[in-house]
Amino acid sequence: MSDIFEILLAANFWAAAIRIATPLIFGVLGALVCERAGVLNLGIEGIFTAGAMAGWMAVWLGAGLWGGVAVAALAGAFFGLIHAILTVPLGLSQHVSGIGVTLFATSVSYFAYRTALPDVSSPPRIVAFQPVDIPLLSDLPFVGPAFFQQTPMTFLAFALVALTAFVLYRTPLGLAIRAVGDDPSAVEAQGLSVYGLRIGAVVAGSAMMALGGAFLTMSAFDAFFFGMVNGRGWICIALTVFASWRPGKALIGALLFGAFDAFQVRLQTEVGAFIPSQVFLMLPYLLSIAALVMVARKADYPRALLTPYFRGQR
Amino acid sequence: MIRLEPRETATTTRLIAAPVIAAVAALLLAAIPIATTGTSVFEAYALMARGAFGSVFAFSEMLTRATPLILTGLAAAVAFRAKLWNIGGEGQLYAGALAAAAIGSGAIDQPPIVMIPLVIMAGALAGGMVMLGPTLLKSKLGVDEVVTTLLLNFVILLFVQMMLEGPMKDPMGMGWPQSEPIIDAAVLPKLVARMRIHGGLIMAFAAALFVYVLLKRTVWGFEIRAVGENARAARHAGIPVTATFIRVGLLSGALAGLAGVGEVAGLKGYLTADLSPGFGYAGIVVAMLAALSPIGVVFAALFIASVFVGADSMSRAAGVSNYLADLIVAMALICVLISSLFVRFKVRFVGRATGEAA
Numbered sequence: 001m002s003d004i005f006e007i008l009l010a011a012n013f014w015a016a017a018i019r020i021a022t023p024l025i026f027g028v029l030g031a032l033v034c035e036r037a038g039v040l041n042l043g044i045e046g047i048f049t050a051g052a053m054a055g056w057m058a059v060w061l062g063a064g065l066w067g068g069v070a071v072a073a074l075a076g077a078f079f080g081l082i083h084a085i086l087t088v089p090l091g092l093s094q095h096v097s098g099i100g101v102t103l104f105a106t107s108v109s110y111f112a113y114r115t116a117l118p119d120v121s122s123p124p125r126i127v128a129f130q131p132v133d134i135p136l137l138s139d140l141p142f143v144g145p146a147f148f149q150q151t152p153m154t155f156l157a158f159a160l161v162a163l164t165a166f167v168l169y170r171t172p173l174g175l176a177i178r179a180v181g182d183d184p185s186a187v188e189a190q191g192l193s194v195y196g197l198r199i200g201a202v203v204a205g206s207a208m209m210a211l212g213g214a215f216l217t218m219s220a221f222d223a224f225f226f227g228m229v230n231g232r233g234w235i236c237i238a239l240t241v242f243a244s245w246r247p248g249k250a251l252i253g254a255l256l257f258g259a260f261d262a263f264q265v266r267l268q269t270e271v272g273a274f275i276p277s278q279v280f281l282m283l284p285y286l287l288s289i290a291a292l293v294m295v296a297r298k299a300d301y302p303r304a305l306l307t308p309y310f311r312g313q314r
Numbered sequence: 315m316i317r318l319e320p321r322e323t324a325t326t327t328r329l330i331a332a333p334v335i336a337a338v339a340a341l342l343l344a345a346i347p348i349a350t351t352g353t354s355v356f357e358a359y360a361l362m363a364r365g366a367f368g369s370v371f372a373f374s375e376m377l378t379r380a381t382p383l384i385l386t387g388l389a390a391a392v393a394f395r396a397k398l399w400n401i402g403g404e405g406q407l408y409a410g411a412l413a414a415a416a417i418g419s420g421a422i423d424q425p426p427i428v429m430i431p432l433v434i435m436a437g438a439l440a441g442g443m444v445m446l447g448p449t450l451l452k453s454k455l456g457v458d459e460v461v462t463t464l465l466l467n468f469v470i471l472l473f474v475q476m477m478l479e480g481p482m483k484d485p486m487g488m489g490w491p492q493s494e495p496i497i498d499a500a501v502l503p504k505l506v507a508r509m510r511i512h513g514g515l516i517m518a519f520a521a522a523l524f525v526y527v528l529l530k531r532t533v534w535g536f537e538i539r540a541v542g543e544n545a546r547a548a549r550h551a552g553i554p555v556t557a558t559f560i561r562v563g564l565l566s567g568a569l570a571g572l573a574g575v576g577e578v579a580g581l582k583g584y585l586t587a588d589l590s591p592g593f594g595y596a597g598i599v600v601a602m603l604a605a606l607s608p609i610g611v612v613f614a615a616l617f618i619a620s621v622f623v624g625a626d627s628m629s630r631a632a633g634v635s636n637y638l639a640d641l642i643v644a645m646a647l648i649c650v651l652i653s654s655l656f657v658r659f660k661v662r663f664v665g666r667a668t669g670e671a672a
Contacts, residue, residue: 111347
């Protein structure tokens with residue numbers, strides 16, 4: 001037992017939890033924005049991969065780190081636009097289109113990486129974002145090293161939570177986005193464009209998702225690997241339901257998840273001799289399923305989620 | 315503005331033409347990435363065609379590759395018919411493969427007439443059982459099955475890795491994480507001497523025929539289609555919706571499980587954690603290309619298999635990354651989605667004013 005407390009009281013544990021949570025924060029926020037507008041985006045796993053690849057490659061080709069972040073966001077927006085066109089004006093199945101976008105974005109990323117680097121066995125490295133010390137705050141005992149010695153992308157993720165919450169709940173645009181996911185015909189009656197709002201939300205949400213992928217190659221690691229996204233996108237889809245489509249709860253869910261993941265890695269070194277490592281690796285997925293089951297009954301889905309809207313049709 | 319007008323009837327010609335056009339469109343679009351590598355597009359496609367159809371050996375390889383795709387394609391098609399979004403074909407395939415390896419590796423030693431049906435049934439059962447949880451959670455608690463089936467893919471693959479590094483590890487495997495080879499009596503017979511093509515293909519054809527008859531000729535098939543078209547109306551009409559979901563889930567999982575049986579008992583002879591290069595996900599594309607028709611699944615699987623086998627062989631000859639195959643498959647899925655629109659709707663481009671007036 002004392003070992004467990006030791007883990008929980010170490011600043012580096014909380015620092016790791018926040019690091020693990022960061023890509024999930026981007027991903028959940030992106031998924032949440034799409035779903036609030038009524039569009040499920042299962043392209044997320046592929047958009048993560050595309051963001052990771054595009055951001056890394058831009059930097060590798062000579063762009064600055066923030067330039068790489070911008071390229072990643074653009075890549076995400078591009079694949080989001082494909083998903084938006086297929087599902088919003090064309091009204092095709094959101095499930096199948098999303099899987100298609102995941103397959104497409106993943107294979108484009110892998111193909112581009114392999115074409116650019118045909119015979120490289122160890123992936124080339126870039127100089128990634130380094131942790132920044134925030135004056136005063138990072139000198140605080142415990143809290144400083146845990147929360148304020150992160151890379152800039154982590155701070156961007158936290159800022160994006162506040163921004164998304166502000167836009168969704170405090171601006172007319174946010175009101176329109178929430179309305180278009182609940183009752184699109186009411187939105188059209190007000191003279192707003194259902195298609196425009198939904199396409200815009202999916203494109204913006206997909207750009208956010210791609211930042212989660214960019215964090216992997218440009219902040220957490222300094223290279224691109226095949227399979228590096230490894231299901232993080234799907235976890236975000238589960239976390240979105242857990243968060244009841246609210247940015248604040250999304251942040252809490254991602255942090256809880258990060259804490260759990262960091263905890264299991266540390267626990268594994270303690271009891272790894274008795275329990276196979278795969279058991280620990282399974283836990284995040286089982287935990288996501290458990291979270292879905294817990295909130296299933298009271299899940300307050302955006303009412304028009306998955307339902308295509310055609311102008312002039314009820 | 316674009317306006318979609320539903321068509322009264324979807325003619326058979328259109329139903330068949332749509333996926334063919336989509337497949338051709340995907341191949342044409344793939345010329346762009348091929349061109350970026352500096353390879354001649356014509357040469358690349360010629361190499362691909364030769365790689366898939368150019369010799370008896372190539373053709374046999376293509377059919378071997380199509381075998382699991384037919385089964386995972388059927389698994390997706392039958393579930394999607396009922397609007398049960400089973401995205402877990404990959405995990406169910408591994409569950410079937412795990413069961414086949416466990417039953418077939420000598421724990422039970424019987425003649426082939428007993429062993430082969432036993433291995434097949436064990437794999438189907440294991441695949442089906444994986445779908446039981448998500449289906450029950452969907453129908454009893456309203457938990458979205460897309461996410462649960464997807465997440466289970468990871469859980470099952472990790473479980474397979476755990477078994478292969480633990481209890482099921484082959485002590486003679488030179489340290490590789492693989493299961494003990496299955497006994498000769500449990501091996502699906504080869505169809506052609508010295509080729510890899512195996513009895514799993516017969517199993518896949520039989521499964522396609524079975525699903526066809528089930529959907530077209532039986533009450534269960536009618537219920538599946540009714541639930542897929544409108545679950546609420548089906549419930550009002552007295553169709554047991556929950557029971558139908560459970561049946562469809564079990565059948566879908568079982569079909570994907572059979573794909574795993576074929577790979578273990580027909581092709582490899584033992585289980586590894588890299589048994590499937592994403593057959594479960596490719597099955598979704600197969601099902602969509604086939605417009606969810608069981609017979610169409612066979613043709614769609616042959617197409618996808620020829621893309622994979624052809625691209626592999628082209629990749630070796632022309633040095634184009636074999637991720638091109640995945641790229642073509644993904645583009646085929648997107649193209650078929652778009653082309654399905656032309657089957658169901660007339661697409662009219664109209665002026666904004668008339669669009670508003672309508």
